[in-house]
Amino acid sequence: MTTMTDPPQGSFRLSMLLYDTRYRSMTFQAIALLTLIVAIAYLTNNLLVNLAAQGLNISYGFLADPAGYDIDQRLIEYDNQMSHSRAALVGVLNTLLVAFLACMMATIFGVIAGVLRLSKNWLVSKLMAFYVEIFRNIPVLIWIIIIYTIMTAVLPPPNAFRGDNATSSMLMDMFAFTNRGIYLPAPVWGPGSMVVVAVFIASVFGVFAYRRYAKTLLYSTGQLLPTGWPSLVILLVPTILMYFIMGRPVGLDTPALQGFNFRGGIKVGAPLIALWFALSIYTGAFIAENVRAGIQAVSKGQTEAAGALGLRPGRIMNLVVLPQALRVIIPPLISQYLNITKNSSLAIAVGYMDITGTLGGITLNQTGRAIECVLLLMLFYLTISLSISAIMNVYNNSVKLKER
Template sequence: MTTFTDPPSESFRLSMLLNDTRYRSYTFQFIALLILIVMMAYLGMNLVRNLAAAGLNISYEFLDQPAGYDINQSLIDYNSQSTHMTAAVVGIINTLLVAFLACLTATLIGVVAGVLRLSKNWLVSKLMAAYVEAFRNVPVLIWIIIIFTVVTAVLPGARAYLGEDPEYDLFLGMMAFTNRGVYIPALIWGPGSGVVAAVFVASIFGVFAYRRYARNLLFETGRLLPMGWPSLAILIVPSLLVFFVMGQPITMDMPDPLANRFNLRGGLQIGAPLIALWLALSIYTGAFIAENVRAGIQAISKGQTEAAASLGLRPNRIMNLVVLPQALRVIIPPLISQYLNITKNSSLAIAVGYADVTATLGGITLNQTGRAIECVLLLMLFYLVISLSISSIMNVYNKSVSLKER
């Protein structure tokens, strides 16, 4: 914009604004900006006039009012007397939770399916092709509903686990799979459990340090240290020792089939809506990721594999050391946009009754307060922030792995 204030050259004529390519772009930009401003002003004015006519206003005060409704799954403290703001935060956390879980499993499913689709086993590759095509070509909303129906219809009701003489026993004495959700033992963090957790985290770093050491040793001296069992030992042994030294501070809270006549009590309940949405998103997106993985692997020229084989590498080492590192460069960018899609598709949670942010802030809060504009704006803002942060991470990664050519 500063360029507008530049002193015009001696020979500047008004017609140059249209005919001279040096100045024409300013004209175009000025017109575009003008149109944009006029449009915004027009929409804004309409908004003000409409709101005035309806006697409404834009106000975010409702966020401090008690929400008045309950949410079935919340990672933070929430009850019906909490504010709409808290309800929105619960929704945000739930969105992030399901998106995170689905990203993990979708990647797993996608990589396995993508690799298997290239398998020499005819049946397996055809089966994977069928999976990929079936899921890629049907709307995710339909899949979510179908999978929710499957979860509801196939798993037994909670009452099958209840009472003195239940129809089903707890799986391994600690887990129950019902159509209301899966019940697993919850960990109770007693006093001193922080030390155990700290030691465990330290051991994770220890494993990495050991692996790094072993690798350097391999590169420098050619001596190959065993990787598998020492890592496992470093990971588990110190934590276990501390666990017993501290007097077993972490205990498990088992689901109890006898405490209540309607539901299992205790333990950790993963609600059926979450499971259905999680499954649906990961299977659906897994199909897309499988295609990305396949494309990535196929993009690596055959010569690379053959060269690696002629060096005497075993097939799984060829995959790990030669093909995958190169394929990742092709796979990661579309993979991250699939993660974005998962986050955005998780807004379909309303179809299964999962309390994500679209269901709390954009659903019940919107219904109860009638504050449509405010709620939808906040909702869009949230998704925008998430998407932009994921894509900025993607850009950083892209820069770091892009081939430094020429």
Template sequence: MTTFSDPPQASFRLSMLVNDTRYRAYTFQFIALMLIIALFAYLGSNLVANLRAAGLNIGFDFLSDTANYDINQSLIEYDSQSSHLRAALVGILNTLLVAFLACVTATIIGVIAGIARLSPNWLMRKLMAVYVEAFRNVPVLIWIIIIFTVMTAVLPAPSAFRGENPSASMLFGAFALTNRGLYLPAPIMGPGSWIVIIAFIASIVGVFAYRKYATKLLYDTGRLLPTGWPSLAILVLPTLFLYILLGRPITLEYPELRGFNFQGGIQVLGSLIALWWALAIYTGAFIAENVRAGIQAVSKGQTEAAASLGLRPKRIMNLVVLPQALRVIIPPLISNYLNITKNSSLAIAVGYMDVTGTLGGITLNQTGRAIECVLLLMLFYLVISLSISAFMNVYNNRMRLKER
């Protein structure tokens, strides 16, 4: 009777790290990693030795010193007697604010423009082509300066809203767009206001959950549920019910003209508006091309098959074309979001105090700590860029085709 057994296992030898194909790749990778670590260690020690010889010692104790400068817009409490660390935090929040607003606005503009570029309407198609070619072929810094110059030169001064001036009347008696920025009502939070806010956030989640359920039901059974008015009802009715039930805990403080400027409410600086819209419109032109490429990558037979089932063009775009086009759109969209975040460092051109203007500008000049400030700036942009990339890659993995 013949029996089969596993071949005897050879004992491990060091020569196998090079000769055996199972280990060779790992060996070379490990050697390359050690060489890179040694190179950076040598460069770092050389840098520290040279700085010590020049009498320069790297330290971050300057962050606790008094800043001694004002910032024109702050999302948190700040004055000139705050520390440089507080000033840097204000700049970071200002950077995140304009980056978030520009990313959202650029996505909306890009999607609309990209779809319109494929419209059967000749005029719409050509207008979007002019928009894309005009904005993406001119440096974003020029658009920032143009929009800011137009705002300061064309819009009226706050004093123009005094009296019966029909050309400078406040919109709905609550909004005033001036050459100093936009003035709008500020919310005043009363007891129970957080309950209303939490209910509103839950309503937004509910809208997405309902639309996801409606889409899944359509794919599984072919049953089409309405999504327009139910989404609006889920978004508005629970929050409105709690708002009235709790006695209207959130009220508004309206801006009022006192002297030569408005008092009360919220002031959105013209520099923020110019930077926000310049980044959004400029990057939206690139996103529009990504959207157009993604839609054109979907086979025309998909559209024809959906139309043969009686689906309307809007439904075809939302349910058939865009879900497949997202697999082509998302990878370059990540780069667009990263460019918005990094291009926000041009804020200093219009006087908007972002992290480059605070930590990399005034703080650097006052303290003379150029190396430390630049290192912190690099670390901030690196962390933000990697965070955006990681989040979008997770979303991209969810949207890609699942192979069996």
């Protein structure tokens, strides 16, 4: 019996590599591997020959050298005597900053526009359709430049705020809109302010605790507690009380015109604003489409059934439609966030010092280390993208319809 099932032995011929499906895939893979190795070897060889001909080499030593240039918009301490790697870190943080801000705002724009586009109000839905089409069909780079131009060419220079017959004035004496950026008052943390902050954080937890209590109460007894205004009270009242008890420890540092520019307060530079808004409205148009598709994906029967159960429209949205729509909305939403992060590299067009502007811009220009800088730059974006993809996979698995 064993002889019957044994494969034919000892009859392996070379032609079987091509015609026998058992071996053919091996052959193909071997060819692919060989081609890949040859291609890589060829390119590497070219690279080495070219570099040798120029007397250049690949070295990352320049990262430790002093950068020598200054950066205006920065989140961490930096001056021109610090190293190129420090400058790159400033850039990384700036990238993350603008990406975070733009993701927040794009979501807000997108949700508003997406929901309003489904509004029964003809005018509003048409207006939103117009917004979506206009912003989706014009390159984001043009939007960045348009908004940057609005910032620099339409807003007044700090000079206009000067003198007795100033042509511009500050909003509420706190906010200054200039063509170099927007100046906001900054909080000054006096002694005792930590107590206020601690109380505020405690009240945030308090709100959650209250809401959980209300929910348990609802499920166990059916008694419905109001959640809206009590949350607000819990959130604000203790903090405000503590603020006055501690003798108003938190002050405001308002910007004031001094020398050439406004000093004090927080400066949000024009490039940051241009990038932030352009990415937000551009991506917001895409998110609006996702939101609309998500809401439309929830069948009408769900809404009607919820209505038949006696739920109010607001609750239908919160408890029935949104949970189902989110399942459809969130995956494309996360890939839009990814797009924002990648598109933030267009910062270079308006001189915002993100990672492309520092490492891939000035450092590259000053050191001439093009290959090293571009490789590091790609590595950074790759890390971000792959982490976001990983998060997305985890989410997708967690919301997958549980089929039993």
